[in-house]
Every structure is written in structure tokens, then in C-alpha cells.
Amino acid sequence: MLRDITLGQFYPTESCIHRLDPRVKLGGTMLYIISLFCFKNAAGYLLAALFLALVVRLSKVPFRFMVKGMKSILFLLLITVGFNLFLTPGTPLVSLWKLQITREGIILAATMAVRLSLLIIGSSVMTLTTTPNHLTDGMEKMLRPLKIFRLPVHEVAMMMSIALRFIPILLEETDRIMKAQIARGADFESGNLFKRAKAMVPLLVPLFISAFRRANDLAMAMEARCYRGGEGRTKMKPLLYTRADYLAYGVLVFYMVFSITAGRNTFYVLPWK
Amino acid sequence: MKMIKTDKLTYEYIRRDDDGNVEGITTAVDNVSLDVDAGEFIAILGHNGSGKSTLAKHINAILNPTHGTVWVDGKDTSDEANLWDIRQTAGMVFQNPDNQIIGQVVEEDVGFGPENIGIPTRQIWERVEESLRAVGMYEYRKYSPNKLSGGQKQRVSIAGVLAMHPKCIVLDEPTAMLDPNGRKEVIRAVRALNDVEKITVVLITHYMEETIHADRVFVMDRGKIAMEGAPREVFSQVDKLKELRLDVPQVTLLAYELQKRGLQLPNGILTVQELTQELSRILAERERK
Ligand SMILES: Nc1ncnc2c1ncn2[C@@H]1O[C@H](COP(=O)(O)OP(=O)(O)O)[C@@H](O)[C@H]1O
Ligand SMILES: [Mg+2]
Numbered sequence: 001m002l003r004d005i006t007l008g009q010f011y012p013t014e015s016c017i018h019r020l021d022p023r024v025k026l027g028g029t030m031l032y033i034i035s036l037f038c039f040k041n042a043a044g045y046l047l048a049a050l051f052l053a054l055v056v057r058l059s060k061v062p063f064r065f066m067v068k069g070m071k072s073i074l075f076l077l078l079i080t081v082g083f084n085l086f087l088t089p090g091t092p093l094v095s096l097w098k099l100q101i102t103r104e105g106i107i108l109a110a111t112m113a114v115r116l117s118l119l120i121i122g123s124s125v126m127t128l129t130t131t132p133n134h135l136t137d138g139m140e141k142m143l144r145p146l147k148i149f150r151l152p153v154h155e156v157a158m159m160m161s162i163a164l165r166f167i168p169i170l171l172e173e174t175d176r177i178m179k180a181q182i183a184r185g186a187d188f189e190s191g192n193l194f195k196r197a198k199a200m201v202p203l204l205v206p207l208f209i210s211a212f213r214r215a216n217d218l219a220m221a222m223e224a225r226c227y228r229g230g231e232g233r234t235k236m237k238p239l240l241y242t243r244a245d246y247l248a249y250g251v252l253v254f255y256m257v258f259s260i261t262a263g264r265n266t267f268y269v270l271p272w273k
Numbered sequence: 274m275k276m277i278k279t280d281k282l283t284y285e286y287i288r289r290d291d292d293g294n295v296e297g298i299t300t301a302v303d304n305v306s307l308d309v310d311a312g313e314f315i316a317i318l319g320h321n322g323s324g325k326s327t328l329a330k331h332i333n334a335i336l337n338p339t340h341g342t343v344w345v346d347g348k349d350t351s352d353e354a355n356l357w358d359i360r361q362t363a364g365m366v367f368q369n370p371d372n373q374i375i376g377q378v379v380e381e382d383v384g385f386g387p388e389n390i391g392i393p394t395r396q397i398w399e400r401v402e403e404s405l406r407a408v409g410m411y412e413y414r415k416y417s418p419n420k421l422s423g424g425q426k427q428r429v430s431i432a433g434v435l436a437m438h439p440k441c442i443v444l445d446e447p448t449a450m451l452d453p454n455g456r457k458e459v460i461r462a463v464r465a466l467n468d469v470e471k472i473t474v475v476l477i478t479h480y481m482e483e484t485i486h487a488d489r490v491f492v493m494d495r496g497k498i499a500m501e502g503a504p505r506e507v508f509s510q511v512d513k514l515k516e517l518r519l520d521v522p523q524v525t526l527l528a529y530e531l532q533k534r535g536l537q538l539p540n541g542i543l544t545v546q547e548l549t550q551e552l553s554r555i556l557a558e559r560e561r562k
Contacts, residue, residue, distance in 0.1 A: 132377075133377055133378075133381075161377065162375065164377060165374075165375065165376070165377050165418075168419050169371055169419065213372075214369075214371070214372045217367065217369060217372035217373065218372050218373065218375070220335060220367070221365075221367055221372065221373035221375070222375060222385075223335065223360070224333050224335060224360060224364070224365040224367075225360070225364075225375075225385060225386040225389060225433065225434070225437065226357055226360050226361055226386060226389040226390050226437065227385070227389045228357070228389065232391045233388055233389060233391065234387075234388050234391050234392055234393060234394060234397065235388060235394060236380075236381060236384035236387070236388055236394060236397045236398065236401070237381070237384075237394075238394055
């Protein structure tokens, strides 16, 4: 059933990574990604990979779930690698027809592949160990300073969590409308792209109407329960840092300093630099 | 003090064309004056489009009267300064359970109202627990609302209102989208609120059976109050109810026809059980003769 799908791709289990404050995980992921773009030698990537392996181990999420995220963007990964492999100028090694593979190309392509894989696995650790709810909470709190620039931080976070609540409901509704239209002889499968897009119209129109009706009802229900934006609102589940969170921040700083120092050391500099 | 009081309440929906000119006016509520005492259980019946929802939305200050005045717990609803007080005093439960649950977890949804009115964290948890227990949904506090039945979702919605400690709850056809079991669950929860928590209840419905425990029943038609009285008083006037296009239960119709043919039945029978009891009593009497 569609209503059973889990959003994001949260993997429910008990681990110290799951228990961390979402702000730590958001900030940590960001720092980790930055670190990946700072390295100039293989030692940096090796450290980054080791660090990630440790975090994955601690999170108790089976490794195949991490790789699942990779599958969806395998195509993008291959294209990036391909471009770098064939289009980097330098010392030619092999040439096929008009394309040639250079030494620099191989190195660059390998770096790119490693960097992207680490980046994807790194960010899926965050989404696998944090509920979507917690993530929006964390984002709201982290971005709160942006309020002075009149950015509607609370409202955006509220919109995100409402969207998360309604996606399964709307998916189910799509399914229902689709079945109703198929029963009346609608055909969503055959024909060319244009024909199929046209067949979607009788699906999208009722879906949009119902979505607007729901939005209207929900707004009324929220107002009836005294909702009036973020001002003066308290939290049922406020985000509070614990000792584990401070420890995690410490580990992160240590990782950043250590890996970037090692990663930029000219002693290991990549051959073409 | 009256919990709810309306004085010559009139509400008009104005339809405009693309240029903003008035195209037509629907008078959804027409000159309604009524009083509800604190602790009362009121039911409002009426066919579709008779103005029940429009009336209900005035009690929560979602709509403001075109003419006339509404007071909730002594406060005028059209005074902007009273708005949030009134919404806290008079909670509202709507028809579609999916469109009024905001949280992704039951307990978070129940906590939404208290969060909005700035209750400290610890007290929110206390209120959530007590409200979920009051509607018998405490075991489901960690569930996703998407995994609950319709009746359970409506009970969560009621808990969400309860957690704001209202003095009055208005329920606008809370059972319209539910199966018979869900309907029973919800009505039981609503009655408990009135009996145990002494909360004033305004129940809007088009199922006559659900209003039998009310202190008073109002029947609306074309924006006006067409009938008013104790449930049995109202239900005994079967012809008039049919004229007002209400779905009179079949047992009530049968009892009414039997009464017309001379059987000594009490007025306003609503359930099969009642009718069979009365009939066996009559049979027993006849055998004795
Ligand atoms: N948003 C609206 N705009 C215009 N007319 C409306 C609107 N809502 C309701 N009406 C009209 O007001 C009348 C009363 O509607 P409503 O209060 O919803 O009745 P009920 O809840 O008893 O079915 C109906 O004639 C309906 O068409
Ligand atoms: Mg209605």
C-alpha cells in the first residue's frame, strides 16, 4: 500500500548517530562535504573514507541501504566520470577514434568518482538516521538567524513538514483517481510521450482540485487551533544539545583539522599539480 | 452566563464576477437567535446546504456575522481583540479527518494547539497525555495518523482540541465520512466529554440517531431554525421532519405509522431495540387480557 511508504529514507533503529541532535548531523554533513572539496592528495580521501566508514558502523544501518542511494544517481556518476576520463587534456595513454584517455584524465576521473561516492554516502547517513520531522526542526533552528534578513524560516519549515504529511495522502489519492479513470477506459500506458502526457490531464485536474480543497480545509483547521505563525510559539519537542552532541562537534572539528591538514600537504600532492 | 449566544445572526456569502461586481448573494444563516448554557449538549440537524457549517464557523470566529452578534463565553466574536481567546474557548472539529491533522505522529498533532498558545513544554506533554486518554487513543500516541482508521483519526482530532482546554467544542459533521463503527466510537467519545469533562458540546450531524442523547435539538432549514426542542419532542413530528428533507430512520417511520393505526407507542422511537421492547410490552399486555 502506498500509505506505508516511508519518506526520506529513514532507517529506524537505535544508535548513537540516530540519537544525535539534527543540527549536529546537518552541520556535520555540510562540513564533511566541504572537506571533500579541499583535498589535494589521496591521503585526504583515505581519511575521509575511514571517517565515514566509522560513522556508518556506529549508525548500525546496513551498508546495502547506503548503496541503495547510490543506485539512483549511478547514471550521473557515470557521466561525470566519462567526461573527465575522455576530455581532460594531458599525456595521452590510449586513443580510440577521436577520443583519447590521458593519464591526467584517469586520475581526475578516479578522484571525481571517489569524491561523489563519499558525498552521496555521507549525506545518506544523515537522511537514514534522522526522521524528516527532526530534519525540518533542525533546519528551522539552525537557520533562525536568517530571520533578520526577513527570511520566513519558521514558515518554510512548517510548509516542509506539512508537505511531508500530505505526500502519502496525495499519492493514495492519485492512485484512486487513476483506478477510477482506468475503469472508465482511460489509458495511461500506451502511445508516445505526447499521448501519454495528454492522458495525464484527466488525472491532474481532479488531483489539483482536491489538493486545493485540502489546503483550504487545513488552513482553516490550523487557524481554529490558534495557529498564527512562529511568534510566541512553544515546542513540544524542543531541540536540546546533550553531552553526546558536544562530543560529536568536537570529533567533527578534530576530523576537519586533521584531514584538511593531511589532505593539503604538498608532500602527497597529486602528480599533475 | 450563556456559553454561546447569538442575536439575530445573519451571514451572507457574496458571489462576485471577474470584475468584482456582485453577482449574487446567498444568505446562508438568516436571523438566528439562540442560547446555549454552559455544560449543555446541543445537536444541530439539517439537510445539505441548510447553513449548519456557516453557523458553526461563527462560534469559532472563523466567520464574522454580516448582521447581528455572536458571543462566546460572554465575548463578542467580531471584536478582533477576542479572537484568540475565543478560538481557545471554543474548539472545532471538522468533517474530514485527513484535512485537520497536522502532525506526522499522533502525539505531535495533539500538541499542536498547546504549542500555538505558548504552553511550556512540560505542560504540553501532560495535556497531550490527558487528552489522548480522554478519547482512548493513548496507546496510539506514537502512530502515524495515516495508519489509523477514520474513527480513530477523528478521536485524535478531538484530543487535539481538548488539549487546548476549551470550555466548548463544536463538531461539524464529525461522523459524515466514517463507517458505522467509527461513528459509534466518535459519538461515544463526544458524550464522554460532555458527561465527564462537563464540556459544552455542539454536535452537527445529519444522522438523527446521533442526537438522541442531546439536551436540545435544533433543525435548520434554509438558514433558519425550523424546529427546536428535546430530541423526542422533535422526532415525534415525523411529517415535518420529512418536509425538511431529513433522513428519518426507518424504525421511526414504522413506529410512527403503527402509532397512527392506533398502537400505544411512545413518541420519537429511534432504535430497533426500543421498538421491539415496546412491541413486546404491548403483546404481553394483550395476552394478559
Ligand atoms: N464559501 C462559500 N461561498 C459561497 N457560498 C457558500 C460557501 N459555503 C457555503 N455556501 C452556501 O451557503 C449555504 C449554506 O452552506 P453550509 O453552511 O455549508 O450548509 P451545511 O453545512 O448545512 O451543508 C449553501 O447554500 C452553500 O451553497
Ligand atoms: Mg456542512
